Amino acid sequence: MICRHCGADLKLTMVDLGACPPSNSYLLPEELTAPEKWYPLQVMVCTECWLVQTADFVDREECFSARYAYFSSCSTSWVAHARCYTDSMIERFGLGETSRVLEVAANDGYLLQHFVNRGIPCYGIEPTESTAAVARQNGIEIVSLFFGLALARRLVHERGRVDLLTANNVFAHVPNINDFAAGIFEMLSPSGVATIEFPHVLQLIHKNYFDTIYHEHFSYLSLHSTRTILSAAGLEIFDIDELPTHGGSLRIYASRSDGVERTCSPRVGDFLNMEREAGLLDSAIYLSFPKRVEKVKNDLLAFLLQMKKESKSIAAYGAAAKGNTLLNYAGIRRDLLPFIVDRSPGKIGTFMPGSRIPILAESALRETKPQIILILPWNLREEVADQLAYTREWGAKLAVALPSLEIF
Ligand SMILES: [Zn+2]
Incomplete structure (x- = not known):
C-alpha cells in the first residue's frame, strides 16, 4: 500500500474500523435477500507527506451509484453557509457579470443558485445524476462527469478558464487527489482563485469524529498535507478561513504560482505552526487515537x-x-x-x-x-x-x- 500523494510506503496505522459496505449503498427492500460487499476500513498515515488516508478503497462507480442520495439543500444551515460564501467571494474578488465561476461537486445546486441569483455566469460539475437533475431543474447548468485533469483540459478548450473555482467537501473524496489538483491548476485563469473546503483532520482526532471515516472519504486533510499536494500541482495557498462546518473545517484560497502574484496572509504560517505544535507531523498523535x-x-x-x-x-x-x-x-x-x-x-x-x-x-x-x-x-x-x-x-x-x- 502506497501513499496516494507521494507514493511512499504506508506503515503507520491510525485506526482500524473493521469492515463495512460503502457508506452510501443504501439497500432497496428487494435487495435485502442478497448479500452485500464488505470492504476493510482502515486509516493509514504517510510519514513522508503526512497525508492521512484510507488504506483500501472500492471502485468509485460503486461508491457514487445513481442512488447516492445526499441532497445538500436538505440542510438549511448548509444553504445559509453557501449564501454567506457567495456574498463574500463576490465582494472580495470583485466578481461580476463577465466573471466565470465553476463549482466542482455542485450537488443539487445549493451553492450555485446564489451566483445565478446575483447574475454571475456559472456552471457546476456533478457526477451524481440524481442530484444533478435537481440542479438542472433549478436552471443551473451541470456537467455530469468526474473532475480531473482530462475533464479540465476539455472544459478549458470548450469554455475557457474560470475566475473562481469552488470545491467544497470533494477534495477529500477523490481517489486520485494529484489528478484533481492538476485539474484545478488547469481550470484557473492567471488571476483565478480556487477555494477548497474540507474537514480538518485535527478536529477528527481531537474530537473523536471517527464516524467521518468511510470508504468514499479517501483523504483526511491538514493544511500541511493540502499545501504539499497543491504545491506539487503548481498551486499556492495564500489564505485560509476556519469554519465551524462538519465539526471544524478549513477553507483554503489558492491560485496558480505562475499567475498574478498575491500576498500570503500571516494566517497561513500561523496555522502551519499550530499544526506542527499540535503534533500532526509526528506519529504519537495518531497512535493514541x-x-x-x-x-x-x-x-x-x-x-x-x-x-x-x-x-x-x-x-x-x-x-x-x-x-x-x-x-x-x-x-x-x-x-x-x-x-x-x-x-x-x-x-x-x-x-x-x-x-x-x-x-x-x-x-x-x-x-x-x-x-x-x-x-x-x-x-x-x-x-x-x-x-x-x-x-x-x-x-x-x-x-x-x-x-x-x-x-x-
Ligand atoms: Zn505521502
Whole structure:
C-alpha cells in the first residue's frame, strides 16, 4: 500500500474500523435477500507527506451509484453557509457579470443558485445524476462527469478558464487527489482563485469524529498535507478561513504560482505552526487515537443495552454516511435501534447498508413517539434539535454518541 500523494510506503496505522459496505449503498427492500460487499476500513498515515488516508478503497462507480442520495439543500444551515460564501467571494474578488465561476461537486445546486441569483455566469460539475437533475431543474447548468485533469483540459478548450473555482467537501473524496489538483491548476485563469473546503483532520482526532471515516472519504486533510499536494500541482495557498462546518473545517484560497502574484496572509504560517505544535507531523498523535474510538463505541453500546433493559423505545435521526460507519463499527442492528428517520426523499423506504436498519419518513416519530432519539449527524446537532422540538411534547430525550455520549 502506497501513499496516494507521494507514493511512499504506508506503515503507520491510525485506526482500524473493521469492515463495512460503502457508506452510501443504501439497500432497496428487494435487495435485502442478497448479500452485500464488505470492504476493510482502515486509516493509514504517510510519514513522508503526512497525508492521512484510507488504506483500501472500492471502485468509485460503486461508491457514487445513481442512488447516492445526499441532497445538500436538505440542510438549511448548509444553504445559509453557501449564501454567506457567495456574498463574500463576490465582494472580495470583485466578481461580476463577465466573471466565470465553476463549482466542482455542485450537488443539487445549493451553492450555485446564489451566483445565478446575483447574475454571475456559472456552471457546476456533478457526477451524481440524481442530484444533478435537481440542479438542472433549478436552471443551473451541470456537467455530469468526474473532475480531473482530462475533464479540465476539455472544459478549458470548450469554455475557457474560470475566475473562481469552488470545491467544497470533494477534495477529500477523490481517489486520485494529484489528478484533481492538476485539474484545478488547469481550470484557473492567471488571476483565478480556487477555494477548497474540507474537514480538518485535527478536529477528527481531537474530537473523536471517527464516524467521518468511510470508504468514499479517501483523504483526511491538514493544511500541511493540502499545501504539499497543491504545491506539487503548481498551486499556492495564500489564505485560509476556519469554519465551524462538519465539526471544524478549513477553507483554503489558492491560485496558480505562475499567475498574478498575491500576498500570503500571516494566517497561513500561523496555522502551519499550530499544526506542527499540535503534533500532526509526528506519529504519537495518531497512535493514541484507537483507544478513544473504542470508548465511544463501548459507551454507546452500553447505553443502548441499558435502554433495552429498561424497555425504553428508541429511534435515530439522520441516515447519514457517518451513521453507517458508527453503526457498522459498533455492530448495532435493529434489535438495539429499530429505525432511523430522514428527510431525504431518496433514502426513505431504503435500509442502511450493513446494519440493514430501515429508514422511515420523519412522520414515524410522531406515530411511534420514541422516548430516546439518537441524532446521528452530530455536526447538525443544534439544527436537528430545533427541528425536533415537537418531540418534547411526549417527553422524548435527544442523544448524540460523538464526540462523547450525551443525553440532552
Ligand atoms: Zn505521502
